[in-house]
Amino acid sequence: MNTEEMKRHLAKPIEFELDEGSGKIGMSPLKINDLPELMELQSELASSMKGAGDDAVFKISKEMTISVTNLLRKSLTAGNPEIKEPEVIDEFIASNFIRLMPKLFEVNSLTSGRDRIKEEKVKKIKERLDGNIGAGASSK
Amino acid sequence: MVTSVQELLQSRHKEEENYLLLLHHALMKTYGWIPLEEFKELPIPTVINLIDRINQDIEAEKRAYEKAKRK
Numbered sequence: 001m002n003t004e005e006m007k008r009h010l011a012k013p014i015e016f017e018l019d020e021g022s023g024k025i026g027m028s029p030l031k032i033n034d035l036p037e038l039m040e041l042q043s044e045l046a047s048s049m050k051g052a053g054d055d056a057v058f059k060i061s062k063e064m065t066i067s068v069t070n071l072l073r074k075s076l077t078a079g080n081p082e083i084k085e086p087e088v089i090d091e092f093i094a095s096n097f098i099r100l101m102p103k104l105f106e107v108n109s110l111t112s113g114r115d116r117i118k119e120e121k122v123k124k125i126k127e128r129l130d131g132n133i134g135a136g137a138s139s140k
Numbered sequence: 141m142v143t144s145v146q147e148l149l150q151s152r153h154k155e156e157e158n159y160l161l162l163l164h165h166a167l168m169k170t171y172g173w174i175p176l177e178e179f180k181e182l183p184i185p186t187v188i189n190l191i192d193r194i195n196q197d198i199e200a201e202k203r204a205y206e207k208a209k210r211k
Contacts, residue, residue: 029183036159038184108184
C-alpha cells in the first residue's frame with residue numbers, strides 16, 4: 001500500500017496540483033453515506049459514454065453536473081478545512097470542473113486494492129501482447 | 141409498476157437504503173456492532189477494502205472446506 005492509498009483508507013486529504021506551481025489542493029474521500037450518489041453518477045456516466053480509451057466522449061446532463069458539483073463540494077470542503085468561504089469552493093469547482101471530475105473518481109475509487117493489482121497485471125499483459133503483435137506485423 | 145416521479149424517487153431511495161444496510165450488515169457480521177451514525181462516517185475506500193477482505197476470507201474458507209471434503 002502506498003502513501004496515497006493509505007491516506008484514502010484513513011480519509012486523509014490527497015494533495016495534488018492542477019498546474020505546476022499553482023499550489024496544492026486537498027481532496028478528501030467521501031463518506032459511505034455518499035456511495036449511492038457516487039454509484040449512480042458512475043453508472044450514468046458509463047451509459048452516456050461513447051467510444052473507448054482516450055477517444056471516449058461523455059455527455060454530461062444537468063443532473064449529473066449538479067451531482068458532481070455536490071460531491072466535489074463535499075470532498076474539497078473536507079480536504080481544505082482552512083477555506084471557510086463556501087463560495088470560494090463553488091467558484092473553484094465551476095472554473096475547474098472538467099479537471100476536477102476525474103480526481104473525484106480517483107480519490108473515491110470503487111476498486112479495491114486487490115482488484116487494482118489485477119487490473120494492472122492484465123494491462124501489462126495486454127501491452128506486452130500488443131507489443132508482440134506489433135513487432136510480428138512489422139517483421140513481416 | 142412505478143406510476144409517478146414521486147414513486148420512482150421513493151423506490152430509488154429505498155434501494156439506496158437497502159444497499160447501505162447490506163454493507164452495514166456485512167461489516168457488523170465480521171467486526172461486531174457498529175453504530176449506524178459511525179458507519180455513515182466511514183470513508184468509501186475503507187468500506188470497499190474491508191468488503192474485499194471479507195470476500196477474500198470467504199473464498200479462503202470455501203477452498204479449505206472443499207479441500208477437507210476431498211480428504
